[in-house]
Amino acid sequence: MRIAQKDLTEFSRSKMRMASFMLMPIILIALFGFMFPGTGSIGHIPLAVVDQASSGPGAAFAEAFSKVSSSSGQLRLTYYATLEQAKQAVVGGSASGVLIIYPNYPAQGSVVLIVDNTDPTVAAQLEGTVDSLIRLISSGGDQPLVVQSIAPWAPTSEFEFMAPGFVGVTVVMAGMAGLAAAVAREREIGTMDGLMVAPISRSSIITGKAVAQTIRGLIQAAIVVLVVVLFFGVKIYGNPLYIVLVLLLGDLGFVGIGIIATSAASDQESATMVLMMLEFPMIFLSGVLYPISQLPGWLQDVAWAIPLSYMVEALRRLMVLNAGLGSITWPLAYMLIFAAASMGLAIPLFNRAVTR
Amino acid sequence: MENGGITAKDLTKVFPGGFVAVDHVSFEVKDGELFGLLGPNGAGKSTLIRMLTTLLRPTEGDALVGGHSVRTEPDKVRLLIGVVSDKLIVYDRLTARENLRFFGELYGLGGKKLENRIDELLEEVNLSRFADKMVGTFSTGMKQRLNLVRALLHNPKVLFLDEPTLGLDPQTVRFIKDLILQLHESGITMILTTHEMDLAEKLSERLAIVDHGKILAIGPPKELEEKNGAEDLESLFLILTGRELRDSLGNMPARGPRG
Numbered sequence: 342m343r344i345a346q347k348d349l350t351e352f353s354r355s356k357m358r359m360a361s362f363m364l365m366p367i368i369l370i371a372l373f374g375f376m377f378p379g380t381g382s383i384g385h386i387p388l389a390v391v392d393q394a395s396s397g398p399g400a401a402f403a404e405a406f407s408k409v410s411s412s413s414g415q416l417r418l419t420y421y422a423t424l425e426q427a428k429q430a431v432v433g434g435s436a437s438g439v440l441i442i443y444p445n446y447p448a449q450g451s452v453v454l455i456v457d458n459t460d461p462t463v464a465a466q467l468e469g470t471v472d473s474l475i476r477l478i479s480s481g482g483d484q485p486l487v488v489q490s491i492a493p494w495a496p497t498s499e500f501e502f503m504a505p506g507f508v509g510v511t512v513v514m515a516g517m518a519g520l521a522a523a524v525a526r527e528r529e530i531g532t533m534d535g536l537m538v539a540p541i542s543r544s545s546i547i548t549g550k551a552v553a554q555t556i557r558g559l560i561q562a563a564i565v566v567l568v569v570v571l572f573f574g575v576k577i578y579g580n581p582l583y584i585v586l587v588l589l590l591g592d593l594g595f596v597g598i599g600i601i602a603t604s605a606a607s608d609q610e611s612a613t614m615v616l617m618m619l620e621f622p623m624i625f626l627s628g629v630l631y632p633i634s635q636l637p638g639w640l641q642d643v644a645w646a647i648p649l650s651y652m653v654e655a656l657r658r659l660m661v662l663n664a665g666l667g668s669i670t671w672p673l674a675y676m677l678i679f680a681a682a683s684m685g686l687a688i689p690l691f692n693r694a695v696t697r
Numbered sequence: 698m699e700n701g702g703i704t705a706k707d708l709t710k711v712f713p714g715g716f717v718a719v720d721h722v723s724f725e726v727k728d729g730e731l732f733g734l735l736g737p738n739g740a741g742k743s744t745l746i747r748m749l750t751t752l753l754r755p756t757e758g759d760a761l762v763g764g765h766s767v768r769t770e771p772d773k774v775r776l777l778i779g780v781v782s783d784k785l786i787v788y789d790r791l792t793a794r795e796n797l798r799f800f801g802e803l804y805g806l807g808g809k810k811l812e813n814r815i816d817e818l819l820e821e822v823n824l825s826r827f828a829d830k831m832v833g834t835f836s837t838g839m840k841q842r843l844n845l846v847r848a849l850l851h852n853p854k855v856l857f858l859d860e861p862t863l864g865l866d867p868q869t870v871r872f873i874k875d876l877i878l879q880l881h882e883s884g885i886t887m888i889l890t891t892h893e894m895d896l897a898e899k900l901s902e903r904l905a906i907v908d909h910g911k912i913l914a915i916g917p918p919k920e921l922e923e924k925n926g927a928e929d930l931e932s933l934f935l936i937l938t939g940r941e942l943r944d945s946l947g948n949m950p951a952r953g954p955r956g
Contacts, residue, residue: 530784531782532787534752534786535800536803537751537752538751538752538778538780539800539803540805541803542772
């Protein structure tokens with residue numbers, strides 16, 4: 342009992358810990374509240390349409406489909422000339438599926454929906470919506486719709502969707518917390534002074550630590566990849582080199598955040614708290630567990646401001662959709678900027694924090 | 698003038714919040730001198746040492762260590778100095794040899810020359826047998842011996858010894874004392890801070906007593922004692938710095954969490 346009392350007294354005297362202790366549950370609950378705003382609220386699913394029917398019943402159907410989807414507000418249609426372009430739009434993330442309309446409507450198979458099964462929730466929603474809209478137009482008779490998957494295999498579980506995200510999160514958590522711990526340890530045992538009195542630059546101290554942490558992060562990512570592949574049957578289609586590139590950039594960026602937190606916080610514990618406050622919302626919002634496209638609009642904007650979202654997005658497209666570099670240019674560019682900015686800020690901040 | 702002398706001029710450190718840890722301190726240490734630095738806890742000794750070893754930037758004033766300014770040429774100063782304190786700068790999960798190799802490389806040493814130097818230094822502190830053992834398994838005394846030679850790897854001209862005997866057994870204290878005298882013979886300049894009056898009195902050629910960020914007295918110990926009518930260094934220390942216990946708050950930023 343005495344120990345409990347002492348612990349609580351100690352705890353109540355650290356403002357930093359108290360603040361995050363109070364804020365954390367509030368943030369988390371609010372987050373969940375906004376993330377799951379009730380069923381049926383999904384709208385405006387982006388759909389790439391390839392209209393192969395220039396005349397006849399097919400053309401009439403295409404026009405009717407366009408009308409009902411815009412009036413119902415459930416779909417947002419973009420038209421593409423070729424199937425290849427439309428598929429690229431899906432791989433590139435600007436559409437959730439492809440709809441092909443053939444001239445032989447309403448024969449069975451004259452309307453083909455290709456869904457992106459890497460995001461099963463959206464895929465199911467899209468399938469249901471398209472199906473109900475078609476029923477609305479073509480009352481009775483043949484059912485023209487056939488559904489296919491864009492992924493080169495039939496996904497077996499939601500986990501396929503999540504696995505790339507978990508790989509990313511592992512790197513991020515390790516990067517942020519691992520570096521903070523490594524710096525704090527050297528400070529606490531006093532060896533930091535030994536590095537500081539040596540004729541080497543301040544920047545080389547923190548760069549060395551960042552490199553070590555980045556390597557550790559990559560090794561951890563490799564372990565996670567191995568586990569999901571070997572034990573959970575997740576298949577990886579993308580080029581491993583690109584995957585390593587994305588992991589490397591993300592790793593560097595978040596190691597930078599770790600350095601910034603350690604440099605700014607007065608002690609190790611506050612640094613860890615600040616990092617935790619960043620980590621949790623990030624993991625929930627960045628599409629690791631729950632697709633970003635399913636979040637309410639404003640929360641999507643928040644999600645797309647988080648670097649981890651881009652990392653997860655790029656990893657998912659690479660690992661599951663076998664995307665080329667061209668399809669992940671934007672996430673990659675964002676991550677490059679993030680890594681450069683965070684390291685660029687972290688190194689001078691660290692130097693300032695250690696040379697007062 | 699690249700010798701091991703130290704010239705401090707108006708050296709001052711004001712910490713954020715306005716606490717003046719070191720207040721316009723000027724003094725000189727001659728090349729090859731063994732200089733003692735004494736003072737109660739929180740007097741400003743550590744802050745002074747941290748400024749001289751380039752770990753803290755002076756708020757005002759400057760110091761030349763081996764002829765180089767700690768303010769404008771910290772890298773040149775770092776090449777000339779070795780630092781030993783009660784906080785042991787050795788890694789537990791490296792062997793003794795790996796520790797010395799790592800720090801040697803930080804000073805640009807390497808190859809056969811570094812390996813020979815490591816062997817020689819380990820021999821000097823009777824740790825040759827344990828060269829390839831993890832430092833985590835060492836006793837505190839062994840670690841401090843290793844820590845001492847770690848600071849000597851690059852043949853520094855100036856050695857800072859900040860409480861090098863804190864928490865050590867009499868055998869190790871004796872060993873370190875002998876080592877200090879031996880290093881003194883070899884001509885290294887040494888700054889020694891300690892609370893052990895006996896050690897300071899026997900070792901220091903000259904010493905300074907610091908309190909409240911200022912130097913209260915400076916000179917050879919015997920001379921200072923006679924001048925102040927003290928029978929030994931301890932009574933001199935108490936005459937100059939008072940007998941009250943030092944109870945003040947927030948007075949130790951030199952070893953703060955960012956230290």
